[in-house]
Amino acid sequence: MSKYELIQKSKELLLMIRACPFASAxxxxxxxxxSSRSAINPPPGDSHRSFVTMNEDISLDAITKQxxxxxxxxRKELKVMSPxxxxxxxxxxxxxxxxxxxxxxxxxxxxxxxxxxxxxVNTSKILSAxxxxxxxxxxKLKGKKLYVPRIQNRNSCMRMLNISSTSDLxxxxxxxxxxxxxxxxxxxxxxxxxxxxPVDLFLLPGLAFDRSGRRLGRGGxxxxxxxxxxxxxxxxxxxxxPLLVAxxxxxxxxxxxxxxVTPNDVPVDALVSPAGVIPISPTAFERM
Numbered sequence: 001m002s003k004y005e006l007i008q009k010s011k012e013l014l015l016m017i018r019a020c021p022f023a024s025a026x027x028x029x030x031x032x033x034x035s036s037r038s039a040i041n042p043p044p045g046d047s048h049r050s051f052v053t054m055n056e057d058i059s060l061d062a063i064t065k066q067x068x069x070x071x072x073x074x075r076k077e078l079k080v081m082s083p084x085x086x087x088x089x090x091x092x093x094x095x096x097x098x099x100x101x102x103x104x105x106x107x108x109x110x111x112x113x114x115x116x117x118x119x120x121v122n123t124s125k126i127l128s129a130x131x132x133x134x135x136x137x138x139x140k141l142k143g144k145k146l147y148v149p150r151i152q153n154r155n156s157c158m159r160m161l162n163i164s165s166t167s168d169l170x171x172x173x174x175x176x177x178x179x180x181x182x183x184x185x186x187x188x189x190x191x192x193x194x195x196x197x198p199v200d201l202f203l204l205p206g207l208a209f210d211r212s213g214r215r216l217g218r219g220g221x222x223x224x225x226x227x228x229x230x231x232x233x234x235x236x237x238x239x240x241x242p243l244l245v246a247x248x249x250x251x252x253x254x255x256x257x258x259x260x261v262t263p264n265d266v267p268v269d270a271l272v273s274p275a276g277v278i279p280i281s282p283t284a285f286e287r288m
Contacts, residue, residue: 058260063260063262066260068219070216070254070258071208071216071218071219074207074208074251074252078207078249078252079119081249086119086122086249089274090121091125093121093247093248093249093272093274094123094125096277097126097203097245097272101288102201102243106201107144107145107197108144108147108195108197108198108199108201109145109147109199109202109203110146110147110148110160110192110201110202110203111126111147111148111202112203112205113176113178114205117175120205121205121247121248121249127146128166130144131146131164131165146164148161148163148179149161149222151178156221156222156224157222157225158222158225159191159192160226161191161192162190162191162192162195163189168183193229193230193233198237198240199230199234199242201242202245203245203246204245204246204247204268205223206223206246206252207252208254208259209268210253210255210257210258211271211280212280213267213268213269214254214259214261214267215259215265215266215267221264223266224265225264227244227266241283244267244270245268245269246270246271246272247272248271250274250275253273253278267280268280268281269283269284
């Protein structure tokens with residue numbers, strides 16, 4: 001297919017989706033992880049969680065440099081990814097999530113608001129489906145509780161606040177959408193760390209991932225810190241740990257060993273790429 005034909009096909013798909021925004025998704029395809037899973041080990045007393053150990057033969061300074069170089073390469077690759085290809089992969093990934101049983105059964109979801117300038121996998125269709133309460137196609141998703149991120153400061157501090165409508169979102173100084181700290185009545189929005197009910201699912205962004213659960217973020221440490229704190233909260237309250245699912249373009253999935261990690265890096269349970277779902281941890285195999 002030529003570049004012109006691909007762009008024309010993308011435009012046709014866009015018109016179809018606008019006409020029926022929550023159309024039935026493509027069937028899920030499950031890919032098992034690669035045979036080598038030595039990077040993941042279940043912590044004592046918890047068969048449902050996993051952690052990634054620090055590369056023992058690499059210094060922390062070397063890991064930092066390795067991560068920086070990989071981030072630079074991934075940003076360049078994402079920058080040259082054609083808008084048509086990005087669009088097709090965005091739709092495929094979101095459709096897989098929306099049709100997944102593990103998504104439909106989640107009563108409470110934490111999800112990022114995609115930023116086009118950062119070239120993150122688009123989540124607008126997923127968020128719209130959760131917040132929609134009128135269209136017939138959305139009735140099966142009605143009642144889900146949604147938390148989205150708000151950056152508090154540059155010290156890796158991020159909150160996840162509950163919203164019930166896209167009107168609850170405002171643009172910050174970097175032109176990124178985030179929830180207003182208070183609602184229209186002046187009340188503080190509920191923080192995920194203060195909720196009385198457990199979160200079932202986290203949908204996570206990132207720059208690179210592998211099939212053993214390693215995730216490379218953008219370097220701020222916001223998600224790793226938040227996830228660690230929430231996992232501690234869930235353990236303290238004896239809640240089931242949430243399913244951590246990263247959304248990834250095809251080019252963002254690396255070979256094992258490419259992504260260096262430290263003890264502060266929180267692994268994901270599964271990946272969703274345009275090709276399908278890649279379950280990784282025991283938690284993912286149990287729930288997916």
